Amino acid sequence: MNIQFSDRMGEIKASAIRELLKLTQQPEIISFAGGLPAPELFPLENMEKIASKVIKEQGKAALQYSTTEGFNPLREVIIEQRLKPAGINATLDNIMVCSGSQQALEFSAKLFVNEGDVILCESPTYLGAINAFRAYKPRFVEIPMDDNGMIIEELEKALKENENVKFIYTIPDFQNPTGRTMSIERRKRLAKIGAEYNIPVLEDSPYGELIFDGEVYPSIKSFDEDGFVIQLGTYSKTFCPGLRIGWICAHEDIIQKYVTIKQGADLQSSTLDQRIVAAYMEEYNLDEHIKTIIEVYRRRRDVMINTMKDTFPKEIKFTNSKGGLFTWVELREDLDAAKILEEALKLQVAFVPGASFFPNGGNKNYFRLNYSNMSEERIKEGIEKLAEVLKRYYN
Amino acid sequence: MNIQFSDRMGEIKASAIRELLKLTQQPEIISFAGGLPAPELFPLENMEKIASKVIKEQGKAALQYSTTEGFNPLREVIIEQRLKPAGINATLDNIMVCSGSQQALEFSAKLFVNEGDVILCESPTYLGAINAFRAYKPRFVEIPMDDNGMIIEELEKALKENENVKFIYTIPDFQNPTGRTMSIERRKRLAKIGAEYNIPVLEDSPYGELIFDGEVYPSIKSFDEDGFVIQLGTYSKTFCPGLRIGWICAHEDIIQKYVTIKQGADLQSSTLDQRIVAAYMEEYNLDEHIKTIIEVYRRRRDVMINTMKDTFPKEIKFTNSKGGLFTWVELREDLDAAKILEEALKLQVAFVPGASFFPNGGNKNYFRLNYSNMSEERIKEGIEKLAEVLKRYYN
Numbered sequence: 001m002n003i004q005f006s007d008r009m010g011e012i013k014a015s016a017i018r019e020l021l022k023l024t025q026q027p028e029i030i031s032f033a034g035g036l037p038a039p040e041l042f043p044l045e046n047m048e049k050i051a052s053k054v055i056k057e058q059g060k061a062a063l064q065y066s067t068t069e070g071f072n073p074l075r076e077v078i079i080e081q082r083l084k085p086a087g088i089n090a091t092l093d094n095i096m097v098c099s100g101s102q103q104a105l106e107f108s109a110k111l112f113v114n115e116g117d118v119i120l121c122e123s124p125t126y127l128g129a130i131n132a133f134r135a136y137k138p139r140f141v142e143i144p145m146d147d148n149g150m151i152i153e154e155l156e157k158a159l160k161e162n163e164n165v166k167f168i169y170t171i172p173d174f175q176n177p178t179g180r181t182m183s184i185e186r187r188k189r190l191a192k193i194g195a196e197y198n199i200p201v202l203e204d205s206p207y208g209e210l211i212f213d214g215e216v217y218p219s220i221k222s223f224d225e226d227g228f229v230i231q232l233g234t235y236s237k238t239f240c241p242g243l244r245i246g247w248i249c250a251h252e253d254i255i256q257k258y259v260t261i262k263q264g265a266d267l268q269s270s271t272l273d274q275r276i277v278a279a280y281m282e283e284y285n286l287d288e289h290i291k292t293i294i295e296v297y298r299r300r301r302d303v304m305i306n307t308m309k310d311t312f313p314k315e316i317k318f319t320n321s322k323g324g325l326f327t328w329v330e331l332r333e334d335l336d337a338a339k340i341l342e343e344a345l346k347l348q349v350a351f352v353p354g355a356s357f358f359p360n361g362g363n364k365n366y367f368r369l370n371y372s373n374m375s376e377e378r379i380k381e382g383i384e385k386l387a388e389v390l391k392r393y394y395n
Numbered sequence: 396m397n398i399q400f401s402d403r404m405g406e407i408k409a410s411a412i413r414e415l416l417k418l419t420q421q422p423e424i425i426s427f428a429g430g431l432p433a434p435e436l437f438p439l440e441n442m443e444k445i446a447s448k449v450i451k452e453q454g455k456a457a458l459q460y461s462t463t464e465g466f467n468p469l470r471e472v473i474i475e476q477r478l479k480p481a482g483i484n485a486t487l488d489n490i491m492v493c494s495g496s497q498q499a500l501e502f503s504a505k506l507f508v509n510e511g512d513v514i515l516c517e518s519p520t521y522l523g524a525i526n527a528f529r530a531y532k533p534r535f536v537e538i539p540m541d542d543n544g545m546i547i548e549e550l551e552k553a554l555k556e557n558e559n560v561k562f563i564y565t566i567p568d569f570q571n572p573t574g575r576t577m578s579i580e581r582r583k584r585l586a587k588i589g590a591e592y593n594i595p596v597l598e599d600s601p602y603g604e605l606i607f608d609g610e611v612y613p614s615i616k617s618f619d620e621d622g623f624v625i626q627l628g629t630y631s632k633t634f635c636p637g638l639r640i641g642w643i644c645a646h647e648d649i650i651q652k653y654v655t656i657k658q659g660a661d662l663q664s665s666t667l668d669q670r671i672v673a674a675y676m677e678e679y680n681l682d683e684h685i686k687t688i689i690e691v692y693r694r695r696r697d698v699m700i701n702t703m704k705d706t707f708p709k710e711i712k713f714t715n716s717k718g719g720l721f722t723w724v725e726l727r728e729d730l731d732a733a734k735i736l737e738e739a740l741k742l743q744v745a746f747v748p749g750a751s752f753f754p755n756g757g758n759k760n761y762f763r764l765n766y767s768n769m770s771e772e773r774i775k776e777g778i779e780k781l782a783e784v785l786k787r788y789y790n
Contacts, residue, residue, distance in 0.1 A: 001622050002593055004561070005652060006509050006531070014655050022462060039455035047458065048450040055443040060434035063442065063635035067417060099494065103661040110530065114401050132659040135505065136401070166399070198397055227396050240458035242666030257400060263410045264527040266498040270665045271637030 011134045024350045030382035033350040035176065035237075035325050036373040041293055042240055043284070050280045058275060066271045068263050069255075070097025070247070074278035078247050081281060082233060086208070087222030093252040096259055099244040099269045101206055101234040106132040107248075107261045108202055108230070112166040113138045120158055121169040122150050124328075124357035124366070126176045126204065129169060138166070140359035149175065149182030152189050159197050167200045167230075168193070172220055173208035174324025177357045177368035181322060187220045194228025200254070203231045207324035209238055209290055212298040214322075227251035235277060237325070238290050243273040297325070300371040303379045311387035313394035318369075325372045328354070330365065335393055337367040343392075347385040406529045410522065419745045425777035428745040430571065430632075430720050431768040436688055437635055438679070445675045453670060461666045463658050464650075465492025465642070469673035473642050476676060477628060481603070482617030488647040491654055494639040494664045496601055496629040501527040502643075502656045503597055503625070507561040508533045515553055516564040517545045519752035519761070521571045521599065524564060533561070535754035544570065544577030547584050554592050562595045562625075563588070567615055568603035569719025572752045572763040576717060582615045589623025595649070598626045602719035604633055604685055607693040609717075622646035630672060632720070633685050638668040692720070695766040698774045706782035708789035713764075720767045723749070725760065730788055732762040738787075742780040 024031035054062050069075070075095040083090050098104050105128065113119065115137040121129070123142030130140070141162055143155050150170055159165060170190065172182035182190075194201040203220040211217075221231035227250075234246035248258055262268070280286075304327065305320050312318075317330040331337060337353035344351065354366025371379055419426035449457050464470070470490040478485050493499045500523065508514065510532040516524070518537030525535070536557055538550045545565055554560060565585065567577035577585075589596040598615045606612075616626035622645075629641035643653055657663070675681075699722060700715055707713075712725040726732060732748035739745065749761025766774055 001646060001648065003595055003623070003649065004507070004593070006505065006507055006512075006561075008509075009506065009652060009655075012655050012659055014658065034460070036460055039459045042455060042458045044450060044454035044458075047454065048447050051446040051450055052443050055439060055446055059439035059442065060437060063437045063439075063637040064434045065429070065431055065631075065636045099661040099665075102659075106660045110401065111404065112399070112401055114403075117401075128659070128662070135656070135659055166401075198399070200398055228398070236460075240667075241460045242456075242458040244661065244663070244665045251396060253396065254398065257404060260404075260407050260409050261530070264407055264497075264523070264530055265501045265660070266494040266639065267523070268639070270494075270639045270668050272635075272668060272671075273665050276667075 008135050008137060011137060012131060020350060020352060029348050029350055030374060030378050030385070031350045032369040032371070032374070032382060033352050034373060035370055037237055037241060038293070038296060038372055041296060043289060046284055047240070047276070047280065050283065051276050054272070054275045054279050062272050062275045064271060066268055068259050068268050070095065070269065071271065071274040071278055073282070074274045077278055077281040078233070081286060083249060086216065086219045088219055088231065088249060090249050094249055094255060096248045096255050096262065097269050097274060098246050098248055098262065099266070100236055100241070101204060101232045101246045102128055102132065104232045104246060104248045105129045105204070106135070107258055107265070108167065109133040109136040109138065110261055111257055112200065116164070118162045118165040119167060119169055120155060120165055121359065122171065122175065124177055124354060124363065125169065125359070126171060127356045129204065130359045142358065142360060145178065145180060147180055149180055149186055152186050155193070159193070159199070165197070165199055167202050169202045169204065170220070171204045173205060173217060174210065174321055174326070176207070177326055177352070177354065178328040179319040179321030179324055179326045181217065184217060187218065188223045191220050191223035191225070191229055194224070195226035199228065201229045203229055205231060206234050206237045210294060210297060210325070211323035212294060212301065221249060230254060238293065239277070239286065243277060245269065245273055245277050297372050300374070300376055300379055303376045304369065304371040304383060307380050307383040311384055313390055315394055316390065325370050327369050327371070329367050329369060332393070333365050336364045338364065340367070340389055343389045344386055347389065349382045349385045403530050403532060406532060407526060410526055415745060415747060424743050424745055425769060425773050425780070426745045427764040427766070427769070427777060428747050429768060430765055432632055432636060433688070433691060433767055436691060438684060441679055442635070442671070442675065445678065446671050449667070449670045449674050457667050457670045459666060461663055463654050463663050465490065465664065466666065466669040466673055468677070469669045472673055472676040473628070476681060478644060481611065481614045483614055483626065483644060485644050489644055489650060491643045491650050491657065492664050492669060493641050493643060493657065494661065495631055495636070496599060496627045496641045497523055497527065499627045499641060499643045500524045500599070501530070502653055502660070503562065504528040504531040504533065505656055506652055507595065511559070513557045513560040514562060514564055515550060515560055516754065517566065517570060519572055519749060519758065520564065520754070521566060522751045524599065525754045537753065537755060540573065540575060542575055544575055544581055547581050550588070554588070554594070560592070560594055562597050564597045564599065565615070566599045568600060568612060569605065569716055569721070571602070572721055572747070572749065573723040574714040574716030574719055574721045576612060579612060582613065583618045586615050586618035586620070586624055589619070590621035594623065596624045598624055600626060601629050601632045605689060605692060605720070606718035607689060607696065616644060625649060633688065634672070634681065638672060640664065640668055640672050692767050695769070695771060695774055698771045699764065699766040699778060702775050702778040706779055708785055710789055711785065720765050722764050722766070724762050724764060727788070728760050731759045733759065735762070735784055738784045739781055742784065744777045744780045746781070
């Protein structure tokens, strides 16, 4: 067979994480690889009641086609429960429901990027975003980070040096993969920069509410006075990812464009799932549920970080994340995390090598660890095994 | 605000149907516009049992992320229940689950089409496909049809005359919008043509099982010996569209590419919906359910066609569809169906003007009527009102 695929297929690769996830479905593997929530925390009993109620009471509508923008009561709970408390004022016209934030990322590249256009992003950044964007053949310009997130001076330099920048992509809270959080000052500045340069700021916020100490940071969107910030949110990390319900919050002219794209892409997200989420959020308190998640993840983070401190060679650096799902590990420059993964897998421990988080390559000496999906015991055991492997390279 | 969108946004328009559907949500409107199944036939009681059972028994997995390819037991029931009886031999490697056929259409253009490449399609063809494809800036070459579907001699002529043809798009069964069905001889020929020209044949089959008289026609894919036919299927028309569950059946090398695209596009379709559909199909008999749907739709088609025969001006032609959801109406060449729609809406009757089903424009003197979503009484009343409007133009 000799079928000709489009040129863009040369750009997209199978996701390293999704491929790894298949391996790690074997129960004996201690996996720090995915970004999976803890399934033992899913509110099964309430979900069963709600699903049953939705089908009983709204079945004909819940199983039928519906509008592309999304189910209005769901858009309303997103506005009231998730956006208002985060300081974001929005109306129905500012919200489109989508199938997880991943879909919003792909739509964003489709909406803004012509071949060769520039996307500015943190270095490193979420590999699922890189893959989604790549199909539209952008040029990535990576902006260096420090412990306070993307360095704004570097960003402004890149804005001046590059033509055809189409958007700035950032994950301000407990960033994937580094676990770093952007300071409030930088958030304010970034919201202004969009308007100054006529360039949208894509704020990807899946983890912001999972903060272990202190208050949730205000969203970049909450400082947006000019409509250039596009906020992407999701129920995947605070509720149930299997339902694939996320949202885009943006200026209504931009939302209209996203709606047109979604019509062509899949008509709409699952009516049933949208109605289940809406009914759940009307009946139960997600904030209480998030508190439970935070308790569990905080302890897991503590076990992971403490075990790393106790067992990892001292030269190895890592983030002590204050929320979210990940810590980021920096090895000596000559080491290759992909090779270390091979050895770790022999001890049945998995993680994601860092190179695929850098769109322009290089940086083989990093890896990402997830702590949300394994029990404290398994985390301790896994990190100890990983330390064994790492010690072979340090002395 | 002066944000710059990508060039492709100039190509995509809001779907005429989805925009009309919003209007037609008013209950007083008699809508022949959408392609909506009859919601009173949804198996609500059984669905409620199944949803409840799935969450109770498999909740942790059902609400969690899962693999991009789709839930294996769902892929298995697709193979055993839908493909095997249609004469298609497939294994798990030949199937990817997607969010309705619409998503498969968008993915297909992404997979095969570079800017300026040619797509061959029936004239007219499904407007949702045109919109999905357009984002990738193809050139459409329309192949004339007769009562036996796409005319193969015209197709071969187009294959010889055009360079960079990337795929042939066809809806062989009760085509949307014309209601026409491709003959078995042409199906066989089309399956061969793919291999002869090294060009995939995209067989879009949402309606094939909704046949009112006689047997289901063999799928083009069932004649495929060389792996060039890609079959798109869906549960949207035979079960519940709100769950957004469809599939792609193709050679495994092609499925692998679709999987890569889906990873970037939305990671996976809803785990919950996939597991609900799989559990339903394991426990209940979809074929029996389809028989019920056919009974109801056949009567509705009869009422529509008979009322049209009784009340429409004699010069007007229309398809007496043998299955599916639509009939297609041809007016005198100087008439504009969009203007007639305006007048019909004043009498609270809606339909879709035909022009948007022709990718290269023209053909204003056609419209599409759907009979699956209104009761027999409403169909009779709506067609009589429509006849009133039409009579103003004929005498």
